[in-house]
Amino acid sequence: MLRFWPRSLASQTALVLLLGLALVQGAGLTIHALDRLDLQRLAQVREVSARIMGLYRQMAAAPPQERDYDLGEGWLPPGYVATVSQNPKTPTLEVAQPWMQRLVVVNLSMAPLPPQLRPREVRIFGGVEEGRIMVSLALPARAWLNVEARIDPPRPWHSPSFLYAFLAMTLAAALLSLWAVRRLTEPVRTLAAAAEALGRDVNAPPLPETGPTEVRTAAAAFNLMADRIRRFVKDRTELLTAIGHDLRTPITRMKLRTEFIDDDETRRKMLADLDDLEAMVSATLAFGRDAATSEPVASLDLAELLQTIVDETADTHPDKPDHVSYNGPSHLTITARLLSLKRALANLVNNAMAYGGSAHVHLIPPDPHAEPPVLTIEVIDSGPGIPVDQLDRVFEPFHRLEVSRNRETGGTGLGLSIARNIFRAHGGDVVLVNRRADGQPGGGAKAVVTLPA
C-alpha cells in the first residue's frame, strides 16, 4: 500500500483530494439513486393500485353474469392479466412482504368507493423484487377479482445524459483540484529553487515579491535572509582586507629597521620572516579583492578548462611532459564562474605537481540517474600523500605541511582554503584523500572535487 503513496506534497494532496472527491461523489450518487428507486417504487405501486381499483369498481358495479365477458374484451392495460373466479386464484408468487402489503392497501383504500362496495378482503402476492404483483380482491356476491400486473424494475437514473453530466462534473472538479494543488505547491518549489541558487551564488537575484500574501511574505523573508547572508559575508571579507591592508605599513617599517641589525645571520632570518609575512598579507588582500568582485556565472566548457590548465602546467614543467595528463570527455558544459573555478582547479593541479611530482586529472561526468546530478574531478599525484590527521587541516588558511615559507617550494598556504571556498560557492566541495587506503605514507594524494552538473 505504502509503495503507491506518492512522495511529493503535490501528488499526496492531489491524491487525498481526488479520493475525497470520489468518495463524496460516490456517496452522492448512491443517495440520489436510492432515493430515486424508492420514489419509483412508490409511483409504480400507486399506479398499479389505482388501475386495480378501477377494475374492481367496474367488476363490483357490473352484474355478476357480465363480469367474465368484460375481462375478455382486452381493454386491460398492457402487462395486466385479470380473472374473476369463485375462489381466490392460487398464487404463483410468494405472499408480499408486510411493507408492500401496507403500501398496496393504503393505495387501494385511496380509491373513491361507496362503503358498501369496498372489498371485504384483499390478498397481495409478489412485489417489486419479483417484478410482478398479484392482488385478489373479494367482490360482492362471493366472487374474486384476481389481477396480476407487471412491475418494471426501477432504474437508478432516468436518462444516460444524467450519467454523462455527472461524469463531466466529477472530471471538472478533479481538474480544478489538480490545478489548485499545483498552484498551492508552486511557491514551495520556487523557494527550494531559490535556496539552491543562493547556495551556489550568494549574489543570486532576489525572489520576486508578488502573488498571494503568504507567498509574498515568504519571498520577502527569504530575500531578507539572503541579504543578511550577503552583508555578513561582505563584512567579514572587508574586515579581512582591512587588517591585511593595515599590516602592510608596519611590515614595511620593520623591514627598514631590520637593516640596522648588525648580526648578518639574524638580519637575514628577520627579513625572510618579514617577506613571508608580506606574502601572506598580499595573498589575503588578493583573496579579499576577488571575493569583492562578483564574477557573473556563465556557461563554460569544464573539459576544455581542465585541458587548458593541464596544458599550461605542462608548459611550465617542460622537463616532465608525461607527469601531467587529462582524462575524460572532451566537452562538458556547466554554469559557473570561469576565473574563480580556474584558480581553484589550477591550485589543485599546482599542489599535485609541487608536493606530489605529478598531476593526473580525471573528469567523471554525472551519473544520468543520480538526483541531483553531480560531476566529479579527481587530481591524482604520486607523491608522499598527506598525514591522515592533516587531511582536513591543510584547508585551513596559512596551514602548510612544509614549515619553510620558501617561495620556491610553495606558496603562502592560502590556496586550498580559497579553492574550497570557490567550490562551495558553486554548490560543490573538495576533499583530499590518500590513495593508499591503509593510511601509510606514499602512494600519493588525491583531490576529489564535486560540482553540481
Ligand SMILES: Nc1ncnc2c1ncn2[C@@H]1O[C@H](COP(=O)(O)OP(=O)(O)OP(=O)(O)O)[C@@H](O)[C@H]1O
Ligand atoms: N597533493 C599534495 N600532496 C602533499 N601535500 C599537499 C598536497 N596538496 C597540498 N598539500 C599540503 O597542503 C598545504 C596547503 O596547500 P595550499 O594549496 O593551501 O597552500 P600552498 O600550496 O602551500 O600555497 P598557495 O597559497 O600558493 O597555494 C601545502 O603547503 C602542502 O603542504
Ligand SMILES: [Mg+2]
Ligand atoms: Mg597551493
